[in-house]
Amino acid sequence: MKKYILVLFGFMIISACNKSTNYQNVEIMGPSMEPTYKEGQIVKVETDYYTQHEIKRNDLVYFHMDPKNIKYVKRVVGLPNEKIEVMKDKILINDVQIVLPVAMVDNPNVGEYTIGADQYFVIGDNYSNSLDSRSFGTISKEQILGKIIE
Secondary structure, three states, rough: OOOHHHOOOOOHHHHHHHOOOOOEEEEOOOOOOOOOOOOEEEEEEHHHHHHHOOOOOOOOOEEEOOOEEEEEEEEEEEOOOOEEEEOOEEEEEEEEEEOOOOOOOOOOEEEEEEOOEEEEEEEOHHHHOOOOOHHHHOOOOEEEEEOOOO
């Protein structure tokens, strides 16, 4: 009996130490994330990533839009309480240019935005062909379903 209890206790400790990770495969719909991801490409989303990590600039996130529950993959560019200025060939955060993984060239969607508390500004890597925060506004942490990990 004592041996059984020790074995059971050992399994409980191992289970508690193992991180429960959930993954979901998602198909990229449309060209908005090119050249990073092509239309039809399957990416892996870690759905519980943000329960243990903060959302960071340049994270690729999978999120839904209410009320239609349409889901998107976009890049986080702006964080809570920042001022963002999207220009023809660059993005400024609080008047400082940020480095983007994909060069911004001849972007037609320009404007200035102030990001609220607990809000995020997301943008597609195909800047001239993306429905993103420049169109539908910022998203909340509650709308983010996970982080793209591959």
